[in-house]
Amino acid sequence: TQSTWDQSSQLMVGILLFCLGIAQIIYGRNWHHAYSGKGQMQEEVKGINSGVFLNRVDHFNLTSTTTYEQKYWYVDDYWDTKQGPGILYIQGEAPGQIVGPRTIPLELAQELKGRLFALEHRFYGVSQPCRDWSLDCLRLLNHHQAMADIATFISAKTREMGDPNRKWLIIGGSYAGALVGWFKSKYPHLVHVAYSSSGVINTIVDYHQYMTQINIDMKKDPLCYTAIIDLNNYATIMIQRGTNEDKRKLKNAMNATFLEDLDFLMYFTDLYVGEVQYLSLIHI
Secondary structure (H helix, E strand, C coil), X not given: CCCCCCHHHHHHHHHHHHHHHHHHHHHCCCCCCCECCXXXXXXXXCCEEEEEEEEECCCCCCCCCCEEXXXXXXXXXXXXCXXXXXXXXXXXXXXXXXXXXXXXHHHHHHHHCCEEEEECCCCECCECCCCCCCHHHXXXXXXXXXXXXXXXXXXXXXXXXXXXXXXXXXXXXXXXXXXXXXXXXXXXXCCCEEEEECCCCCCCCCCHHHHHHHHHHHCCCHHHHHHHHHHHHHHHHHHHHCCHHHHHHHHHHCCCCCCCHHHHHHHHHXXXXXXXXXXXXXXX
């Protein structure tokens, strides 16, 4: 069968990547649930330190004491060591990072004279409890273990900060926002204030409303909407009806040759869906 991967195919993928790249340059990644909108943009946040915390691989297996290295970041520049609270910026389903400029966690640290921490979520970034991602290991990737990680971290840092009555504030957005709410409910003795932004606390299996809203937003720019629909249809046809060579070339162009077909289509869709959700791509 003759391959359908031609110059026009490569051009369509190139256009998509170019548009997403321009969006990154114009808007940057100021995530809505951590962005305050106050003040002038700074180049960077100074005084950031990082460390490694030894947390338990399985908090609920009393016969195992195996630990793993969980990365965290902290900022001490604004901390009142006598009265300042601990502030933990909870990380979600991505490699961890300390806050950037003009973000709520940093402003809270400044206003409350707190010690700011950010704890990377297990199984993301360098915080890997296992050597592989086998099914047996991935059973440890759940919100119960993640919350136990947080509880152990807060308890240890409370002792380190020298005051057993030290107040703590936790903050997070989206999935991490859900962790914030669940954590305050399960570990109320460890946290005084929980700040949950866009916390997804209710589980919805078929959440079609998300894509419905994305579709509405994209239609505000008919030219962009039409191009994205065409690209999405093209990728779907290539994956479902193209030759193995067609699929290999398409995945290779997106640096995603390791993905199975359905996973690739999800990844392809998320490229522009994420831009609409976070970066207002419709304004380009």
